[in-house]
Amino acid sequence: MLDDTRLAAHLAALRAAQGWTLADLADRSGLSRATLSRIENAEVSPTAAALGQLCAAFGLSMSQLLAMVESDFRPVIPLDQRASWTDPDTGFTRTVISPAAPPLRGEWLLCTLPADTTRSYDRPPRPGLEHHLLLGSGDLTVTVEGNAHALHPGDCLRYQLWGATEFHSAGGATYLLFLT
Incomplete structure (x- = not known):
């Protein structure tokens, strides 16, 4: 199963790498700043809808995002x-x-x-x-x-x-x- 703490840290790092504030990401994703803050602080597990909105904002598929959190490339x-x-x-x-x-x-x-x-x-x-x-x-x-x-x-x-x-x-x- 996916570790919510690692996902939260990765989402915060993606936002920071873009130079976006929570307000910027809220505008791009359609999620509230409060929801984004709770997700980035691992206070809540994001829903599929929320992850979909975040992926769209970052230009990533959900699997690409989850693969970034999970590990490096493995052939098997x-x-x-x-x-x-x-x-x-x-x-x-x-x-x-x-x-x-x-x-x-x-x-x-x-x-x-x-x-x-x-x-x-x-x-x-x-x-x-x-x-x-x-x-x-x-x-x-x-x-x-x-x-x-x-x-x-x-x-x-x-x-x-x-x-x-x-x-x-x-x-x-x-x-x-x-x-x-």
Whole structure:
């Protein structure tokens, strides 16, 4: 599991490296200064939505951010050493199967979205981010820039991300997501 203290320190360091104040990051991310302060001081664990907003502000995918916190490049990632993170608000779980790390750009994720859960993102962490989503089980509707795609187990949805996305599951879903 991800260490909230290390994540908090890394987020504070990223902000400082940009020369941004908490107010600057609040403007760029849409999060309040108070929330940012609590996250950077490891007083709260950030939600998936908050991490998504921070990643967009820094121009990083969530896996890139989490890989920076976890460790250096390793060619083999044993099953018991995969980084996993659970959104404390929704129960959404994101496990990094293969993290982005120099020299590799692609990321492979295993995601579990609980029943009756919707996750929305206003913008991608990086314009043009390429997604390849394979639904393993359950039901999932992915709305990409206003176009809804109802997926069934085994379906693969491919797209480049320029705007808003929404993931919704009525009965719960497990899916693989490859990002590049």
